[in-house]
């Protein structure tokens with residue numbers, strides 16, 4: 001019977017089909033852990049006298065609560081230190097592999113899985129973290145789970161799940177210069193809304209998606225959750241295989257050949273039917289930015305802040321009024337006129353080597369706007385090492401940016417990197433909720449290109465805006481930048497302990 005990619009992966013992991021409305025029981029191939037959502041799950045195991053069933057399929061890293069400065073010192077914040085210590089103790093007690101601060105493979109969980117080659121096509125991947133959807137870029141079914149589900153997976157390596165509906169998102173055409181995969185996903189969320197994907201697994205398809213690098217695909221799948229979807233997927237292809245080949249946990253030799261043969265079957269059949277289909281033309285896109293307090297409140301950079309009185313739907317109008325007030329904006333104000341205090345370049349959405357290379361290409365030889373603080377935070381310690389090996393760190397420092405250690409950093413206010421009340425950021429992360437980057441902080445979600453241009457001009461800007469005053473920006477060859485492969489580094493390298 002014809003099937004979609006999501007249905008194929010689901011069926012390949014079926015332990016038991018549920019009957020009479022019961023959920024199916026699905027086998028989990030990879031379970032990723034971090035310090036925030038795992039403590040109660042381990043405590044549950046401890047109380048029940050259980051062990052971790054498959055330590056070989058389980059991996060932990062430290063990311064949300066980690067500082068990005070002085071990582072060799074004890075963590076100053078008591079809550080953060082307790083969270084990290086608890087994870088380390090649990091990993092030790094239950095025999096779970098952990099990449100701690102100072103380790104070359106410490107970093108944001110959604111970067112560490114792919115960079116190690118742990119995330120592979122056709123896998124089921126879970127983590128107590130909503131942006132687990134990132135891993136779907138490899139053609140697996142990857143989704144965030146709650147704490148009780150984390151405990152269930154630790155104990156059984158399975159998960160009871162109700163089947164999802166499927167949605168095809170067909171992205172036609174070719175991205176214009178100055179736009180990136182971040183603009184694709186912001187435009188999709190603006191189109192279908194933050195609840196538009198609810199109950200669905202999204203499959204991103206079409207010419208524009210096929211041309212994206214793996215890292216750009218990860219950016220898209222990462223933000224599926226911001227459209228309310230359970231997961232996002234992209235069928236694996238040669239780009240996927242090239243990214244994976246040679247990574248520490250990728251199959252080798254005959255196993256590699258057999259794996260690729262299977263992975264090539266992981267695509268939606270021509271006659272398969274999705275529950276819903278959405279179309280978007282990438283050729284029409286401009287750089288997108290958010291103006292409001294959810295990722296669906298986004299517009300092309302050339303637009304103005306919405307005027308609530310002109311919004312017909314009452315709920316949307318009320319939401320816009322509230323968002324505009326929180327964000328301290330004026331209805332009708334051009335988005336390009338919005339001044340920012342901070343530019344944050346990082347997160348599991350856009351903190352990869354490709355993003356850093358892109359930003360460095362734009363800012364090289366320039367200095368930041370004097371009123372703007374710029375934070376550059378690699379998604380993992382290995383990405384940091386790679387960037388330093390390429391001399392990107394020096395470009396950031398010469399620009400006037402702060403070059404930090406790996407972690408979630410300012411993506412969320414759970415570590416020292418935060419916005420002050422009323423402070424405004426252009427951020428390459430994925431959430432712009434009230435207080436997300438610190439109490440009272442105001443967040444505009446942007447692509448790495450917009451972040452770089454904004455850091456130079458001080459107002460939300462595109463690379464085309466830079467080129468108006470300096471023609472050298474018009475000749476940037478951004479399209480050629482690709483995050484794969486990450487050059488091999490000594491796996492035992494210690495960053496700083």
Ligand code: SF4
Pocket residue numbers: 063064108109110129131347348349407408411412429430
């Ligand atoms: S970078 Fe942000 S979205 Fe990603 S895992 Fe960390 S806190 Fe979550």
